[in-house]
Amino acid sequence: MARAKADNDTTFEAVGEAAESMGDRARAGAATAADLASELAGKASAASEAASEAAADIAQDVSARLKAVGIDTEVMAGAAKDQLGGLRQMLADEMQSRPLRTLGLAAAAGIVLGFLSSR
Structure with a gap:
């Protein structure tokens, strides 16, 4: 023991x-x-x-x-800012009217960008 x-x-x-x-x-x-x-x-x-x-x-x-x-780049930058403002408003409207579709598009864009950045 x-x-x-x-x-x-x-x-x-x-x-x-x-x-x-x-x-x-x-x-x-x-x-x-x-x-x-x-x-x-x-x-x-x-x-x-x-x-x-x-x-x-x-x-x-x-x-x-x-x-x-x-080519005056400042004029081009101003035009791009104007277009960006319109795009921003369009995206806001789209997100309010179709949130699931917007989420799906964002997810698809993320997947595509993920595949492209992994190469």
Whole structure:
């Protein structure tokens, strides 16, 4: 009986040590994952800033080229704003009159954009 109790105590200690070791490994893995996530977030932020700067440079270049051939980009921007206002009103009216259809179209557009961005 004493031997069985000693064996049980030894087994219990071994299980406790194994659980503690697994906990330590899990904590170390979680810390490593957190470090990697932080590093990736920093790289994503830097890439986003670089893309924004590149887009701004391209927009300035296009604007300069259009002005060089006689197209006034400020007039075009004003016209686009007017059309955007009309589009915004049309979308608001559509959402009020047919909310389920609008939701379906938005979902379909999201799926299409998701497929296109994954390529």
